[in-house]
Amino acid sequence: MSRSAPAAGSAHGAEPPGGSSPGLVVVARELVPLCGDAPRWPGGRETRFVAADEPLPGGYLARRVEAIIPLLSRPIGAAELDALPGLRIVSNYAVGYDNVDVAAAAERGIVVCNTPDVLTSATADLTWALILAAARRLREGLDLARSGDWAGWRPDELLGMGLEEKTLGILGAGRIGSAVARRAPGFGMRVVYWNLAPNEILEREIGARRADTLGEVLSVCDVLSVHLPLTADTDGLLGEAELVRLRPGAVLVNTARGEIVDTEALAAALRQGRLGAAGLDVYPDEPAIPAELRELPNAFVLPHLGSATREARRGMWELAAVNVRRVLEGRPPLTPVG
Numbered sequence: 001m002s003r004s005a006p007a008a009g010s011a012h013g014a015e016p017p018g019g020s021s022p023g024l025v026v027v028a029r030e031l032v033p034l035c036g037d038a039p040r041w042p043g044g045r046e047t048r049f050v051a052a053d054e055p056l057p058g059g060y061l062a063r064r065v066e067a068i069i070p071l072l073s074r075p076i077g078a079a080e081l082d083a084l085p086g087l088r089i090v091s092n093y094a095v096g097y098d099n100v101d102v103a104a105a106a107e108r109g110i111v112v113c114n115t116p117d118v119l120t121s122a123t124a125d126l127t128w129a130l131i132l133a134a135a136r137r138l139r140e141g142l143d144l145a146r147s148g149d150w151a152g153w154r155p156d157e158l159l160g161m162g163l164e165e166k167t168l169g170i171l172g173a174g175r176i177g178s179a180v181a182r183r184a185p186g187f188g189m190r191v192v193y194w195n196l197a198p199n200e201i202l203e204r205e206i207g208a209r210r211a212d213t214l215g216e217v218l219s220v221c222d223v224l225s226v227h228l229p230l231t232a233d234t235d236g237l238l239g240e241a242e243l244v245r246l247r248p249g250a251v252l253v254n255t256a257r258g259e260i261v262d263t264e265a266l267a268a269a270l271r272q273g274r275l276g277a278a279g280l281d282v283y284p285d286e287p288a289i290p291a292e293l294r295e296l297p298n299a300f301v302l303p304h305l306g307s308a309t310r311e312a313r314r315g316m317w318e319l320a321a322v323n324v325r326r327v328l329e330g331r332p333p334l335t336p337v338g
């Protein structure tokens with residue numbers, strides 16, 4: 001099946017479909033605090049807010065939908081695309097777009113966009129918050145401080161891992177992985193990265209070294225930080241066989257997607273003390289955070305806060321909305337994927 005792609009260069013944009021009824025832009029209702037309740041679209045198209053757990057418009061309304069700005073929790077597959085015959089753009093409110101079937105969209109001439117760059121610093125900063133929290137046992141320190149049972153300073157209390165002179169392993173040296181790596185010299189850390197293509201800028205800027213294999217990064221790093229997109233190749237990439245290759249006491253941090261790390265294998269490694277600690281922001285079945293990870297003292301878990309700064313979330317809205325406006329005006333979007 002194919003639909004015509006937006007006409008490039010049209011000054012006035014295409015007429016909304018559905019006769020005299022204006023086209024619709026479906027926006028995740030959770031975005032109202034960022035975009036207000038009346039975002040403006042070209043050609044008088046209207047907004048329909050739909051919460052993440054509500055169905056997309058059906059019936060006669062479905063034919064009017066030209067654009068959708070979903071959260072990462074809404075799967076957009078072939079069935080959703082087919083139910084919206086006038087759809088021209090899925091402007092995902094996230095940099096990751098594993099919730100969208102990009103190939104199915106391309107087959108139907110629908111543009112898919114994401115929100116890169118605007119959340120890079122926020123996510124890199126939170127990654128470092130997790131590296132520090134995990135390496136320095138902040139969860140146990142917080143629990144002890146709050147318990148009222150602290151007996152006073154002791155030379156051997158809650159000793160963690162010092163970062164200076166240690167090696168940070170980066171899986172995926174794209175925008176966020178590179179931003180995390182760039183912060184490493186400030187902590188006196190070396191960087192080894194694993195990426196399909198060499199990242200010469202990172203090598204030049206901070207002397208990062210590219211590993212030939214995943215196994216090589218795993219065996220040399222003290223802290224491993226995951227920054228890969230979720231794809232068929234990365235789903236379950238770090239299972240038991242990979243985690244045993246990490247150095248005893250190593251720290252694993254994941255701010256990418258939960259599915260990349262096998263939760264049971266990770267929990268076992270943490271329980272047995274083979275891994276020193278983990279700092280986690282993402283989980284395979286969000287919003288569920290596996291009970292074992294919530295309970296283990298050496299797991300520092302957060303509820304998917306990587307991009308949660310006012311600046312980043314605002315920037316994500318602006319970029320997602322610009323992409324919609326451009327496509328509705330017949331211009332190329334700024335950040336298409338696929």
Ligand code: DGY
Pocket residue numbers: 072093094095096097119256306307
């Ligand atoms: C993303 O954008 O993919 C993050 O997971 C949420 O900001």
